[in-house]
Amino acid sequence: MSMSxxxxxxxxxxxxxxxxxxxxxxxxxxxxxxxxxxxxxxTAGFGVAALTVAVxxxxxxxxxxxxxxxxxxxxxxxxxxxxFMWLDRFESEPTRYLVLAFLWGALIAVxxxxxxxxxxxxxxxxxxxxxESLALTAVFVAPVVEEAAKGLLVLLVWRFAKRExxxxxxxxxxxxxxxxxxxxxxxxxxxxxxxxxxxxxxxxATFVGRCxxxxxxxxxxxxxxxxxxxxxxxxxxxxxxxxxxxxxxVIAVLAHATWNLAAVSGGEGLIxxxxxxxxxxxxxxxxxxxxxxxxxxxxxxQFLHPYADAGWFSPAEVSMLSSMPRRREARQWxxxxxxxxxxxxxxxxxxxxxxxxxxRRRMHHSAADARAVTEERELLDAVVEHRHDFAGQVP
Numbered sequence: 001m002s003m004s005x006x007x008x009x010x011x012x013x014x015x016x017x018x019x020x021x022x023x024x025x026x027x028x029x030x031x032x033x034x035x036x037x038x039x040x041x042x043t044a045g046f047g048v049a050a051l052t053v054a055v056x057x058x059x060x061x062x063x064x065x066x067x068x069x070x071x072x073x074x075x076x077x078x079x080x081x082x083x084f085m086w087l088d089r090f091e092s093e094p095t096r097y098l099v100l101a102f103l104w105g106a107l108i109a110v111x112x113x114x115x116x117x118x119x120x121x122x123x124x125x126x127x128x129x130x131x132e133s134l135a136l137t138a139v140f141v142a143p144v145v146e147e148a149a150k151g152l153l154v155l156l157v158w159r160f161a162k163r164e165x166x167x168x169x170x171x172x173x174x175x176x177x178x179x180x181x182x183x184x185x186x187x188x189x190x191x192x193x194x195x196x197x198x199x200x201x202x203x204x205a206t207f208v209g210r211c212x213x214x215x216x217x218x219x220x221x222x223x224x225x226x227x228x229x230x231x232x233x234x235x236x237x238x239x240x241x242x243x244x245x246x247x248x249x250v251i252a253v254l255a256h257a258t259w260n261l262a263a264v265s266g267g268e269g270l271i272x273x274x275x276x277x278x279x280x281x282x283x284x285x286x287x288x289x290x291x292x293x294x295x296x297x298x299x300x301x302q303f304l305h306p307y308a309d310a311g312w313f314s315p316a317e318v319s320m321l322s323s324m325p326r327r328r329e330a331r332q333w334x335x336x337x338x339x340x341x342x343x344x345x346x347x348x349x350x351x352x353x354x355x356x357x358x359x360r361r362r363m364h365h366s367a368a369d370a371r372a373v374t375e376e377r378e379l380l381d382a383v384v385e386h387r388h389d390f391a392g393q394v395p
Contacts, residue, residue, distance in 0.1 A: 042100075049107035053185060056114065061192035069192035072207055073184050076215035080183070084176040084219070087289055089324060090296045091354035093164060093173055101153055101174050105181025109149035113182075116145040135264045143221075143256035146182065150218075151225035151249055153178045158229050162369055166358035168230035169296050172289070175226025179218040186218075187211060214278065217259060220285050224252040236366040255281075297322045303357040303364070312380060313353070321353050334390045345389035352382040 058066045081102075120141035124133035154174045158165045165171070187210055194202035228248020232241040262273035301322030308318050320326040327350055334346035356379040362368040363376070 046103050046107055049111055053107055053110055053114075057189050057192055061189070061196040065192040065196040066188065068195055068203070069188040069190075072191050072203070072211070073187035075207075076187065076211040077180060077184055079215050080180045080219060081177065083216075083289065084173050084180070087169060087176075087293050088173045090169070090293065090300060091166060091358055092351060093170060097157065097161065097164060097174070098177050101157075101177040102181040102184075104153040105150055105178035105183075106185045107181075109146070109153070109178065109182050110185045112149040113142065113146045117142050120145070138260045138264050139257050143253045143260060147221060147225065147249060147252040147256055150178050150182055150222045151175070151229075151245075151252070154222075154226050154229050155245065158233055162233070163371075163375065165230075165233050166355075166362065167234045168227055169292055171226030171228070171230030171233070172223045172292060173226075175222040175224075175229075176219040179222035182222075183215070183218040213274070216282060216285065217278075220281060221252045221256045221259075223285075224248045224255065234362060234365050234367050293324075297324060299361060300354050300357040303360040304353065306360070307356070307380075312383065317353075321350060321357075338390050342390045345386050349383060349386035349390065352379050352386060355379055356383065 054066065057069075061069070117137055121133050121137040124136050128136070154171055157174050158171075165174075190206050190210060191203060194206035198205075225245065225248040228245040228251075231244040231248075235241055235244070258273065258277065262270045262277075301318055304313055304318045304321060307313050308315060313321075320330050330350070331343055331346050335343040338345065356376065359368065359372060359376060359379065363372050
């Protein structure tokens with residue numbers, strides 16, 4: 001059972017902690033060792049993947065063209081990634097997980113797609129001409145393979161890092177960052193090949209088409225999976241937890257396949273699909289992103305009210321925490337009065353409160369794990385500690 005706000009007030013309100021023991025030190029040492037081993041394995045794995053991708057693209061387009069593609073492909077990242085960071089402002093995801101998501105999309109998902117797409121094309125190549133096999137692979141194989149490879153990261157975060165996965169917003173952020181990484185590497189490949197085969201004209205046309213007119217294509221597809229997994233993460237119904245991610249995957253594949261079909265058709269077909277389908281979907285995507293962020297603010301206010309009623313927050317704090325403009329004002333106040341230390345304390349206070357509210361939401365929907373009550377206690381202690389740091393006293 002979840003602990004109510006009143007129960008939370010009565011549970012260890014002093015916030016004291018027991019002194020560490022020798023056994024605790026040994027456990028901490030082993031945890032630290034495991035962490036470094038995981039970091040080492042991940043670094044080696046991503047390094048090998050990066051080398052493999054670089055060799056594959058370099059062999060097809062040449063080293064100089066690949067480096068040029070790398071430089072140019074960075075430009076759309078300045079558009080796409082900040083959008084998802086903006087969405088992630090209320091309850092920021094750990095930087096290490098976001099970096100993992102980007103690297104997964106840019107390297108692991110790309111390698112999976114390269115292997116399976118090539119295998120699918122070779123199978124078709126044995127029965128139909130090469131041009132037709134390439135087109136059929138783009139429409140019927142690539143969308144399934146690529147969306148599965150990208151969506152797998154979101155599924156893994158939900159499965160193994162549930163404390164950092166609070167619903168639709170998190171699903172969209174992880175899906176969007178993963179897809180941005182995938183599109184980054186794919187853009188390097190297309191830009192490099194365009195330069196190698198058609199020179200400056202080819203590079204310019206590819207840059208305009210992929211980097212300026214459709215930089216959000218991959219993220220728009222994959223966030224459908226993120227939304228599905230986000231719905232599953234906050235549902236207590238088993239059928240929803242299964243069908244929501246599956247439906248999100250199907251929608252992502254269909255949207256991706258439609259876009260690829262228009263691309264291989266070329267000419268007027270591509271223009272028609274872009275103007276009649278892609279542009280309206282993009283506008284709807286932007287509107288949905290704005291709505292999701294405002295919704296998260298409302299949810300934070302809603303689920304902090306029980307803690308306010310129990311005395312953990314003042315009504316003014318709840319109002320501030322549920323509004324991004326007021327959060328910015330509070331951070332500015334903290335910096336003016338407490339310098340960088342005060343700003344850091346206010347930012348940590350806001351993050352802990354947001355995480356507490358979204359944890360309470362998962363508990364409300366019976367979607368939290370067995371550590372939820374302990375985590376709630378830890379977050380309440382953190383809220384008190386950070387408030388003391390920027391305000392100078394415990395209310």
